[in-house]
Amino acid sequence: MTTLQAIRGMHDVMPAQIGDWQYLEAQLRALTAAYGYQEVRFPMLEPTTLFSRSVGENTDIVAKEMYTFSDRNGESLTLRPEGTAGCVRAALEHGILFKQTQRLWYMGPMFRYERPQKGRLRQFHQFGLEAFGMPGPDIDAEIIALTARLWRNLGLETKLRLEINSLGTLDTRVRHRKDLLEYLNVHAHALDEDSVRRLATNPLRILDSKNPTMQALIAKAPRLLDFLDQESNDHFAQLQELLTTLGIAYQINPHLVRGLDYYTKTVFEWVNEEMGAQGTVCAGGRYDGLITQLGGEATPAVGFALGLERLINLLHLSKPAQQSVTPDVYFVLLGESAVQSGLGLAERLRDALPTLQVLMNAGGGSVKSQFKRADKSGAKYALVLGDDEIRANVIALKDLRGDFATQLSIEELIKFFESTLHERRVL
């Protein structure tokens, strides 16, 4: 294949799809503003150690999915596989976490070297949100309420199911892991191939196995929730109370584990069943230990990320794609002199009506082809300028979606669009 093409798993967003992205982005900006969160932007490229130290050396993300390479100084750099690490690094570096609370959000591309499939890309886009300095379940509930509101605003409230769990503290997991490994080793003969491999890498995952022959074994295994310390237990109970008070339905999934090492206490996922294997649209949780791990003062934190491509896929299950912008008028220009004066007239229209969207024909073409373009552009009106109009000092106006047609001077035309634009705003 000699033709140039995009890197595997990295997609272009073309005009036919851009409406969805702009719609979603606008919804997210409005939502974060409603809860007092502020946008941050940080680099897509970071020192590799930032991710290995925060996400965890033994996670799949760090062990085999990172885009890592050396820069010209030999320093190892990595394209960010997730947003939390970079967000925390930036917040620490600018000293905005010390003895204060912060509510932050960000949006942009993330990179993971995985085999692409439905809902899984090598460059994908996440919206992420992080709340720092608040230790209680109230802020956990706030961000879950924020996501629930987003689904309502997007008309997806019936499409997503909330699952929650608590991972407790690091100590909780160490104690549970010890018991779990003991139990699994006793029953090692009953483990399937995947589970044997997970025994070494991530034994918690074994409890989440889809293999039906493993279910009896899993049912009797030590449960992480039984190992929670008092504080984690209270935190989890209070969160459930708050969710109930807010009227947010949830399910406790004791097998819910997040793939990143830094999570503590609350974890949650919003899941859809109709989207194939990658049905998790939004996931997150608390990570009280991460900031000390990265060299900051102990700071409680909680956040989540949502996959924009997955969310758009979900929107498409019930709605067609959002329309991208269509011009108000298409300017048909017939002949040399029309091209010359047409440019100026289009500028005068834009001067007088800054919100009017004027698409001017360029590159010539017959009347027929120019009208075809006008129709295809989605414009409501066509303006026509040719020798006849220039002689009469008028511009022909035609409603492409109705019967109306007339000839107007430029001043009359401005007045005409002023009133139709006004009607459009009122609608």
Next chain:
RNA sequence: GUGGGCGUAGCUCAGUCGGUAGAGCAUUGGAUUGUGAUUCCAAUGGUCGUGGGUUCGAUCCCCAUCGCUCACCCCA
């Protein structure tokens, strides 16, 4: 990383039991010397993903490779 399905025109696809290809849509022009979206006519457009093998001859069969896609794994 493992496995399945698929690569033919800009797009969606047909087709050749092996003899170098067709439709619809789109584009351009015309029927209507200045009026689109309905109709009719015509034109433009393909190294049949790439490389190799078998064959007199391969787009078709075989092998490899790349890409897309779905699933496993994992995750947003």
